[in-house]
Amino acid sequence: MxxxxxxxxxxxxxxxxxxxxxxxxxxxxxxxxxxxxxxxxxxxxxxxxxxxxxxxxxxxxxxxxxxxxxxxxxxxxxxxxxxxxxxxxxxxxxxxxxxxxxLEPHESSALVTVTYSVATGAAPVFLGQLVQARRELSLRLDEISEARAHERLLLAQGVLARERAQLAREMHDVVSHQVSLIAVRAGALQVGSRDPGTREAASTIRRLSVQTLEELRHMVSVLRASGSRPTELTPQPSLADLRRLVDSSGIEAELRTDLPDDLPPAVQRAVYRTVQEALTNVRKHAPGATATIHLLRRGGTVHATVANTAPTRPALPLPGAHHGLVGLRQRAELLGGTVTSGPTPDGGYSLRLELPAEATT
Structure with a gap:
């Protein structure tokens, strides 16, 4: 047009x-x-x-x-x-x-005429350059708007990823811990009971618990796919909850600790989760074993060791995704510490945690 x-x-x-x-x-x-x-x-x-x-x-x-x-x-x-x-x-x-x-330079109208012609030629050039600058500025503003929208999207995705990663951690540390305990107790009841009805009920409970653990394993894998630095949810366990954890673990375990109660909350949570994961692994992979939990502070470092003896009976085939030790190492690294594990000479297993006593996250 x-x-x-x-x-x-x-x-x-x-x-x-x-x-x-x-x-x-x-x-x-x-x-x-x-x-x-x-x-x-x-x-x-x-x-x-x-x-x-x-x-x-x-x-x-x-x-x-x-x-x-x-x-x-x-x-x-x-x-x-x-x-x-x-x-x-x-x-x-x-x-x-x-x-x-x-035009002759000495003519009085020469300067006016030249100025007029040059100005007439320069005017469309300046106007065209101004329009070009305005167009480019509009494009830059559009790009900045798109970049900001993309940044907001990435921020929202980052928040969602952190929430999902933390949810996966909590499901593994809390829900899987309790369900695996139910499966172990149901398996023991199934083997030890002489009443057929009780054995059938225990078998059903154990089967459902195993299925639930398998579904939890899949859900944790999906949630961990977006992995991110976790943010802690409240309420969180502390060293004061260790005794209850050990007593309800279904394992003959000895707790020895001289850790002070004023350690940073992040350190207390890391110690608790390490003991919890170690006891869960003992129940799943070393039935009949006993465990020793030794917690101490040496200088500026907190040491937590959970060692178990060799199993006395075959392990029940409970599902697992092997995320527990990975999660413990990630948590320890965030706090500037380390987690090591491996078999012991007597056929058992040992899990060791070392953390700076003043670590926070």
Whole structure:
């Protein structure tokens, strides 16, 4: 639409400034008007085709329109300055074409005429550059808006990932711990009871517990897929809860501790979760074994060791995803500590945690 409007205005400009007995000038002016639709695809060529119109006549609308378009699309300022000066030179000599006569420097009107022609050529260049800068600024603002929207999306995804990772940790540390205890107790009842009804009920409880553990394992794997640095949920266990944990573990375990009660909450939680995971592994992989839990502070380091003897009967086939030790190591690393584990010479197993006593997270 705008192309048709520009061509129409340029033709009107030609009609106003030319008579039928000026064919050369008419052809140059018509050429300038008719090439305007190509100004966006070929801006430099369009301006060159329109420039003769400014040289042979004062029908300059098409030439100025082509110069404006070139300035709005090009970043080559030397080229634009040369085009503006070329237009000014043509505008100064058109009245005497084809034998151009230049103004005498001493003439009083020379400075005004030159200034007018240069300003006329510079105006579309400055306007085109201004439009180009405005367009680029609008694009930059759009890019900034998109970047901010993407940043907000990433932030929301990060928060969700941290929540999912923490939920996976809590499911493994708390829910799986309790369900595995139910499965172990049900298995012991199934083996030790002489009543057929009781044995059948215990078998059902154990089977359902195993299925629940398998489903929990799958859910924890899915939640851990978005892994992130966890944020702690409240309420959280502390050293004061260790005795209850050991007594309800279903394992013959000895707890020896001289840790003070004023350790940072993060350290207390790490110690609790380490003992909890170790006892869960003893129940699952070393039935009939006894355990020793030794907690002490030596200098600025907290040491927690959970060791168990060799199992006295075959382990029950309980499902596991092997995320427990991985989670303990991740938690310890966040606090600047380490977790090591391995078999003992007597056929048992030992899990050791070392943490800075003043660690926080």
């Amino acid at each position: 705008w192309d048709a409007v520009l061509v129409a205005v340029a033709l009107v400009d030609v009609r106003i400034h030319f008579a039928p007995d000026e064919p050369l000038r008419m052809v140059c002016a018509l050429l300038a008007a008719l090439v305007l639709p190509a100004r966006r695809r070929l801006p430099s060529l369009t301006f060159l085709c329109a420039l003769p119109s400014a040289l042979v006549s004062d029908a300059v609308f098409a030439t100025l329109a082509a110069l404006y378009t070139l300035a709005s699309l090009s970043r080559h300022r030397v080229l634009l300055a040369g085009c503006a000066l070329a237009y000014a030179a043509c505008d100064l000599t058109w009245w005497s074409w084809p034998a151009p006569e230049f």
